[in-house]
Amino acid sequence: MQQRSDKWNITGQLDELRAQGLWRELRPLDEASGVTVRTAGQEWINFSSNDYLGLAGSAEMQNALAEGVARYGGGSGASRLVCGSHRAHAALEEALADFKGTEAALTFSSGFAVALGTIPALMGAEDTIILDKLSHASLVDAARLSGATIRVFPHNHLEKLERLLQTAKGRVLVVTESIFSMDGDAAPLEDIVALKNKFGAWLLVDEAHAVGVLGPQGRGLAAALGVDQQVDLHLGTLSKAFGLSGGYLAASRQVIDLLINRARSFIYSTAPPFHLAHALNVILNLIRSEQGEALRAQVLGIAKQAHDLLASMGVASPPGAAAILPLIIGEASRAVAVSSRLRDSGFLIPCIRYPTVARGSARLRITLSARHTAPQIQALGQALREALDFQD
Numbered sequence: 001m002q003q004r005s006d007k008w009n010i011t012g013q014l015d016e017l018r019a020q021g022l023w024r025e026l027r028p029l030d031e032a033s034g035v036t037v038r039t040a041g042q043e044w045i046n047f048s049s050n051d052y053l054g055l056a057g058s059a060e061m062q063n064a065l066a067e068g069v070a071r072y073g074g075g076s077g078a079s080r081l082v083c084g085s086h087r088a089h090a091a092l093e094e095a096l097a098d099f100k101g102t103e104a105a106l107t108f109s110s111g112f113a114v115a116l117g118t119i120p121a122l123m124g125a126e127d128t129i130i131l132d133k134l135s136h137a138s139l140v141d142a143a144r145l146s147g148a149t150i151r152v153f154p155h156n157h158l159e160k161l162e163r164l165l166q167t168a169k170g171r172v173l174v175v176t177e178s179i180f181s182m183d184g185d186a187a188p189l190e191d192i193v194a195l196k197n198k199f200g201a202w203l204l205v206d207e208a209h210a211v212g213v214l215g216p217q218g219r220g221l222a223a224a225l226g227v228d229q230q231v232d233l234h235l236g237t238l239s240k241a242f243g244l245s246g247g248y249l250a251a252s253r254q255v256i257d258l259l260i261n262r263a264r265s266f267i268y269s270t271a272p273p274f275h276l277a278h279a280l281n282v283i284l285n286l287i288r289s290e291q292g293e294a295l296r297a298q299v300l301g302i303a304k305q306a307h308d309l310l311a312s313m314g315v316a317s318p319p320g321a322a323a324i325l326p327l328i329i330g331e332a333s334r335a336v337a338v339s340s341r342l343r344d345s346g347f348l349i350p351c352i353r354y355p356t357v358a359r360g361s362a363r364l365r366i367t368l369s370a371r372h373t374a375p376q377i378q379a380l381g382q383a384l385r386e387a388l389d390f391q392d
Ligand SMILES: *Cc1c(COP(=O)(O)O)cnc(C)c1O
Pocket: 110, 111, 112, 113, 136, 138, 177, 181, 206, 208, 209, 237, 238, 239, 245, 246, 247
């Protein structure tokens, strides 16, 4: 036993993580309602959730889920290719395609599963995938899994992207996020679209942090910029602004048909419960409605207040930023200390470290919700100043 653990060096690896300030652990949570979380009698204001519109804990969500459960019960029992494709899934996919302005859409059990299924289904060893350096782990893993040649351009660097496009072999897929998850800034989608068109490449845009928040009816950044019709593959999650769980790929009918035949995370995974599909369809209607528009105005208003607050502390907001604000600290151990001090004063703001972000760029990641209030942002300002000063 001893010998075995030495060989695997689990203890050594854990010690190393601790020594580098990269140790992660799961913190228990008893209750999360709206923007407040509670554990063992303590309470925090939550600035760590991607529930941008505050829908996860809403009455509308409760009702949609209850209705779905009453109608459809629990799990789906099998993959959709085995057990049949339930009309609740078909209805959601039709609504998502209409929302994204594509011929079709396919839902998966998570956004991560969308990437892992989609990219290897379309790309192979002869092909080239060109990714923005800050692309989400799911996109990087999916690109690796495909066996295609992988090229990476520095974050939002159009000249380098163009150079990579000039020499790329086979079918070429450009991959980027629209609003970047850990930096909060926007991709120059109009320029990227122009480039991919010039070189006859395809473009996949991951709108995980923009859908629901930006664009007409919350359709995302590409729609806000009017280039959505030129995006070939629209990837999104149903776990963030949608307040529930799952992911989708919206594209042409042919691409979706190919995914149904080839996307392994779709084929070999049990279909998400029908009641989730039902609730997501209700929530999609809400997101597209006047009520959704009001929630978007609210979260963007609160985010503006938080941007101004950080600006008053000398921290510039990222270009195009919406509801994600990074506060770069640098050293991982210092970021952990600041985050922990904020927790002591009642604010839940996660510290993001390597390997999620580059070494030396550890940060606090503040995410805003339509449910945050102006006094909460003011209180956050005070707590941030204290936490940062304390370290200096
Ligand atoms: C969260 C996230 C995903 C994964 O979506 P899940 O539904 O949480 O699996 C994919 N891409 C980006 C950019 C994300 O932030």
